[in-house]
Amino acid sequence: MAQQPPEAPGVRSRRFWSLRPRSDRDAGDAITSNFLLHAMPAKVSNASMAWTYSFWLGTITAALFLLLVLSGLPLLFLYVPSVERAYQSVKDIEYVVSFGKWLRAVHRVAAHGMVIAVVFHLARVFFTGAYKNGVGRNQHREWNWVIGVVLLLLTLFLSFTGYLLPWDQLAFWAVTVGTNIASAIPWVGPSVRELLIGGREIEQATLIRFYVLHIVVLPGAVAALFGYHMWRVRKDGGLARADREEQLETPRTVPPTPTKTYTLLGVARGTAPTVTAKTLIAADTTVNAVPDLVRRALIATLGTIALISILAVFIASPLEEPANPLITPNPAKAPWYFLWLQEIVTDTTIHLGSFTINGAFIGGVILPGLLIGVLTLWPWLDRSPREATGEWFHPARRTQNLVFIVVMVAILLLTYIGMEMRGPYWEFFWPWETWPSLPSRI
Numbered sequence: 001m002a003q004q005p006p007e008a009p010g011v012r013s014r015r016f017w018s019l020r021p022r023s024d025r026d027a028g029d030a031i032t033s034n035f036l037l038h039a040m041p042a043k044v045s046n047a048s049m050a051w052t053y054s055f056w057l058g059t060i061t062a063a064l065f066l067l068l069v070l071s072g073l074p075l076l077f078l079y080v081p082s083v084e085r086a087y088q089s090v091k092d093i094e095y096v097v098s099f100g101k102w103l104r105a106v107h108r109v110a111a112h113g114m115v116i117a118v119v120f121h122l123a124r125v126f127f128t129g130a131y132k133n134g135v136g137r138n139q140h141r142e143w144n145w146v147i148g149v150v151l152l153l154l155t156l157f158l159s160f161t162g163y164l165l166p167w168d169q170l171a172f173w174a175v176t177v178g179t180n181i182a183s184a185i186p187w188v189g190p191s192v193r194e195l196l197i198g199g200r201e202i203e204q205a206t207l208i209r210f211y212v213l214h215i216v217v218l219p220g221a222v223a224a225l226f227g228y229h230m231w232r233v234r235k236d237g238g239l240a241r242a243d244r245e246e247q248l249e250t251p252r253t254v255p256p257t258p259t260k261t262y263t264l265l266g267v268a269r270g271t272a273p274t275v276t277a278k279t280l281i282a283a284d285t286t287v288n289a290v291p292d293l294v295r296r297a298l299i300a301t302l303g304t305i306a307l308i309s310i311l312a313v314f315i316a317s318p319l320e321e322p323a324n325p326l327i328t329p330n331p332a333k334a335p336w337y338f339l340w341l342q343e344i345v346t347d348t349t350i351h352l353g354s355f356t357i358n359g360a361f362i363g364g365v366i367l368p369g370l371l372i373g374v375l376t377l378w379p380w381l382d383r384s385p386r387e388a389t390g391e392w393f394h395p396a397r398r399t400q401n402l403v404f405i406v407v408m409v410a411i412l413l414l415t416y417i418g419m420e421m422r423g424p425y426w427e428f429f430w431p432w433e434t435w436p437s438l439p440s441r442i
């Protein structure tokens with residue numbers, strides 16, 4: 001039998017993309033011929049891929065979102081969005097369905113994880129000044145920051161809408177406290193709350209509203225905006241770190257080289273003009289996306305999924321008594337990521353004679369509104385030089401980094417106080433003190 005000729009290098013990997021391309025061309029083909037990879041660039045800056053630059057927090061956030069979708073799909077087949085049956089269906093998931101307890105825990109741990117990861121990602125982008133433009137043309141990193149702020153709000157809202165679905169006491173009262181804050185907006189507050197919960201009380205209309213927002217509207221919005229977020233990263237020339245490398249490149253004088261000049265009369269000897277140019281960085285500081293970027297993205301994604309799957313074995317999901325609008329738990333707390341606001345709300349009610357400034361207005365509207373406004377506009381407020389872009393804790397941004405840290409620590413502290421140090425009637429207790437167990441308020 002005639003022997004088959006050996007395959008030309010790269011042919012196999014062009015058919016099935018490989019993490020071990022044999023040539024640059026092979027690596028490029030792996031990107032363009034693969035549906036999942038074709039949105040990636042062929043080459044990426046090596047330094048921007050360092051684990052210690054971005055900590056891959058954006059990818060980890062995206063992996064958590066993916067896991068939420070994957071674990072949410074089977075839950076959709078089991079959950080019933082009706083006030084009569086929601087609680088029982090969650091109880092069935094927890095105690096009857098095979099692996100239901102684990103599935104619910106994966107979904108819940110991933111949801112909390114996504115809130116934490118997105119805040120860490122925001123902090124990393126802030127500390128590296130990666131919302132500023134560098135040397136590339138047509139960059140609009142500031143827009144990607146604004147898109148990011150919207151993604152942050154959507155993530156919080158996605159988690160908040162999911163909170164109500166088990167329809168137990170914890171869910172019902174956390175959402176009651178959370179949505180009550182909206183009523184503090186002057187003039188339109190009560191209408192905003194009504195729009196949010198579909199009436200005056202939290203009931204069937206609220207459940208169906210939160211359900212549709214939770215399973216269709218908000219995940220759809222996050223997926224679409226995430227696609228735009230990634231497209232912008234590409235249009236901006238990759239992560240800000242890549243720009244920084246380019247800025248640091250020192251111009252090099254290309255020496256004159258003896259050459260031939262073609263004149264009308266024949267060949268004349270001479271020298272080419274002296275040229276001062278930036279050294280070409282593409283050759284030495286970039287790597288092929290396949291395998292380097294793809295491998296790391298896979299490690300971050302699969303590592304996140306594995307970690308959450310393991311944690312879910314050990315972290316049980318709470319399920320209290322069925323929701324009862326007539327019995328208020330004492331204390332009634334908002335979801336943990338809104339506890340710092342609840343803390344401010346209860347601490348900022350000011351009485352000036354007969355005049356009372358509502359704490360909910362300061363803590364629930366003014367402060368968060370101001371924070372989100374300043375956060376959104378930050379790329380335009382930050383006047384640090386372009387050279388500070390893409391570097392952790394650049395000295396030019398020292399003051400603003402300090403302010404950011406102080407605000408973050410204050411939010412964390414208030415969250416901790418709200419979680420661990422507030423007992424019945426929102427009384428203060430030290431962590432080592434035990435609360436008196438008061439009956440729920442009827």
Ligand code: HEM
Nearest residue numbers: 054056057058059061062122130145148149151152239240
């Ligand atoms: C659902 C939420 C989000 C997801 C899934 C996400 C995902 C990502 C990913 C995968 C990257 C590439 C680099 C990396 O892995 O760190 C990235 C970059 C970026 N993100 Fe996000 N992000 C989210 C929210 C945010 C937020 C809240 C902000 C800030 C307010 C933000 C601002 C940015 C910026 C400016 C970049 C470019 C960074 C650079 O050039 O170094 N993102 N994001």
